[in-house]
Amino acid sequence: MARDPDTIQREIEQARDALAATLDQLGTKASPKRLVDNAKVSAKSKLDDPKVKLALLGVGALVGLLVVRGLFR
Template identity: 45%
Template sequence: MADRDPEIIKQEIDQARDQLALTVDTLAERANPQRIADDVKSGLVRFVKKPAVAMSLAGIGALLLVLVVRKIRQ
């Protein structure tokens, strides 16, 4: 085994520690339940705002309204 300078070893350890801390911070941010919920919510809002989806939902709502009114009248 080659002799290595202790100062270089210390620098490598410090660099590895910093990289590990950055990785842990990144993983913690990605696994944050609030961030995940916000991402899902914004994705759903974008999906529902598409014209085809909005029209389909409006049609389903109108159909349900007609069915409920007919059920009440009977």
């Protein structure tokens, strides 16, 4: 059963439009600027966690203590 050429052309155009939209979405998701922005937001939210702040404070104090101890030996 043969299909109408106009119908085939419309289907091709619809498929092309759908593919273009998908490629646009993928391009937006893979944008380096967007990835950097997401990483910044993620890091900031992790650093706002009180447990992480206390752990970093403890590590900083330990490093400071080791530096001071090394200077006075």
